[in-house]
Amino acid sequence: METTTLIGQLPEVTAAGVAIKAILILAIISAIAGFGTYLERKVLAFMQRRLGPTHVGPYGLLQIAADGIKLFTKEDIVPQHANSLIFKVAPVITAATAFIALAGVPVFPDFTIPEFVPVLGGTFVPSIASDVNVGILFVIGMMAAGLYGPLLAGMAQANKWGIIGAARTAIQFLSYEVVTGLSLLAPIMLVGSLSLIDFNEAQSGGFTSWFIWQQPVAFVLFLIAGFAETNRTPFDLLEHEAEVISGYATEYSGMRWGMFFIGEYANMITISILAAVVFLGGYNDFGFIAGWIMILLKVAFFFFLMLWVRAAWPHVRPDQLMWLCWKVLMPIAVINVVVTGIVMMV
Amino acid sequence: MGLEQFKNRNVGTQEYRVLDLQESPKTPMAKFVQVAKRTFKGELFVGLGVTVREMFNALFRGQMHTVKYPLEKLPISPRYRAIHEMLRLLESGHYRCIGCGLCEKICISNCITMETRYDENQRKEVSEYTINFGRCIFCGYCAEVCPELAIVHGPRYETASEQRASFSLFEDMLTPIDKLSLQQEYDGFGSVSPNADENIKKTPLAY
Numbered sequence: 001m002e003t004t005t006l007i008g009q010l011p012e013v014t015a016a017g018v019a020i021k022a023i024l025i026l027a028i029i030s031a032i033a034g035f036g037t038y039l040e041r042k043v044l045a046f047m048q049r050r051l052g053p054t055h056v057g058p059y060g061l062l063q064i065a066a067d068g069i070k071l072f073t074k075e076d077i078v079p080q081h082a083n084s085l086i087f088k089v090a091p092v093i094t095a096a097t098a099f100i101a102l103a104g105v106p107v108f109p110d111f112t113i114p115e116f117v118p119v120l121g122g123t124f125v126p127s128i129a130s131d132v133n134v135g136i137l138f139v140i141g142m143m144a145a146g147l148y149g150p151l152l153a154g155m156a157q158a159n160k161w162g163i164i165g166a167a168r169t170a171i172q173f174l175s176y177e178v179v180t181g182l183s184l185l186a187p188i189m190l191v192g193s194l195s196l197i198d199f200n201e202a203q204s205g206g207f208t209s210w211f212i213w214q215q216p217v218a219f220v221l222f223l224i225a226g227f228a229e230t231n232r233t234p235f236d237l238l239e240h241e242a243e244v245i246s247g248y249a250t251e252y253s254g255m256r257w258g259m260f261f262i263g264e265y266a267n268m269i270t271i272s273i274l275a276a277v278v279f280l281g282g283y284n285d286f287g288f289i290a291g292w293i294m295i296l297l298k299v300a301f302f303f304f305l306m307l308w309v310r311a312a313w314p315h316v317r318p319d320q321l322m323w324l325c326w327k328v329l330m331p332i333a334v335i336n337v338v339v340t341g342i343v344m345m346v
Numbered sequence: 347m348g349l350e351q352f353k354n355r356n357v358g359t360q361e362y363r364v365l366d367l368q369e370s371p372k373t374p375m376a377k378f379v380q381v382a383k384r385t386f387k388g389e390l391f392v393g394l395g396v397t398v399r400e401m402f403n404a405l406f407r408g409q410m411h412t413v414k415y416p417l418e419k420l421p422i423s424p425r426y427r428a429i430h431e432m433l434r435l436l437e438s439g440h441y442r443c444i445g446c447g448l449c450e451k452i453c454i455s456n457c458i459t460m461e462t463r464y465d466e467n468q469r470k471e472v473s474e475y476t477i478n479f480g481r482c483i484f485c486g487y488c489a490e491v492c493p494e495l496a497i498v499h500g501p502r503y504e505t506a507s508e509q510r511a512s513f514s515l516f517e518d519m520l521t522p523i524d525k526l527s528l529q530q531e532y533d534g535f536g537s538v539s540p541n542a543d544e545n546i547k548k549t550p551l552a553y
Binding site for chain 2: 309
């Protein structure tokens, strides 16, 4: 029971701590999102027996910097007949909601800034930027609000591929929000709380207390819906090059385009953290491995899984996606919730 | 594997097999059973396994397929037809060309220009020899027709130049005299075939 009382011993969270945390999340996750593009290229290349980026810096590591320079210096084009305001706002929505969602999940371990630091010494920086008691609902809601980004972008750019991309955004995200919510409902019933810290504590009893063993169906459903929500293969209908050029991002260039992808990679990290915290024991210590290493390992695994799946599987048609969501996954999710409820009552 | 199986255009005699495609399910129950079977068959994980196996093969067993082109190059076939080379006789070091003019005559894009004269020993000597590589289509006729294996195609396939038509002079294509020991015999068009000895027959004197 040591871990449950630990929360009470933590120092008070101050506004300064939250502000520092917010800056940390913005800076580090943006960097990781950039690094994610490098990882994706490398892993996909290895799986196809290619080398991937090799020339810029050691092992191609500075490719991110080269891409960043390219994105920032590219001409910023707003098409003539596009709705200029919405066109410019849409990428901001995607990037902003992705980072707001990250405010509700535990991202890095908490720490206290040492006393010798001049102004901020002694400030406690929490693990979660804002530990709201509806944490999981907030995160899911923010990720759902993120669908306005591709939707508005596609509709504002006066481009037929954009319109198709926007329509696909609507059907895909609206469909899969349902599955995400319903699949998370069963673990929420078991824990009896929406706070991610409560989820973490409920799984503090070691390997066997992970919710993946009690809720395997919900885990699989959440994973599938997570792939759809982060717009990853096999559900990358929004901007599938072979079909709709680049979908909602067709007319975008430079950093506006880059913001969509920072948002997408931040969403991948959010979904990975959610899956790790809700189903795979969160940031509890695992044997001799410290908790913060464990959560990093789990998030890295889910990130790798997304790249792995992209290398291995083809993507589905829009009608197959709708069929899978409404006729297969949603009934299973509802049955899972009902069965969980019955088991809890008995 | 030989080329014979690809050259066989006789469709009727080849062994074709019909794929074992099952009929599409008709009733809702049959559809459900098919979905369930496909879902739990684990084929998706076979796909995942294949990709991760290829990744390990590429990373740890040296099966990476990338050729870092300017740094490493794949070997090309001896029959490849790239920029021409003029060979020398190995014994004397004199160029092999006898100035017969066959290559100039046969060149279908008219890119070979040569002038010859008699030298002091009444032997044909090449005074001018140029190939206009802006026009050359690398058909290989010149190498094929050459009776002395003097003009051949070399392995130099990187032919980008600043000008569209770049002329090459005889001296540019001729093997440098100090590199004579490195001169490679040509295996491509017009060279002596490996079984040339078997093909030699007595000239029939009857006609």
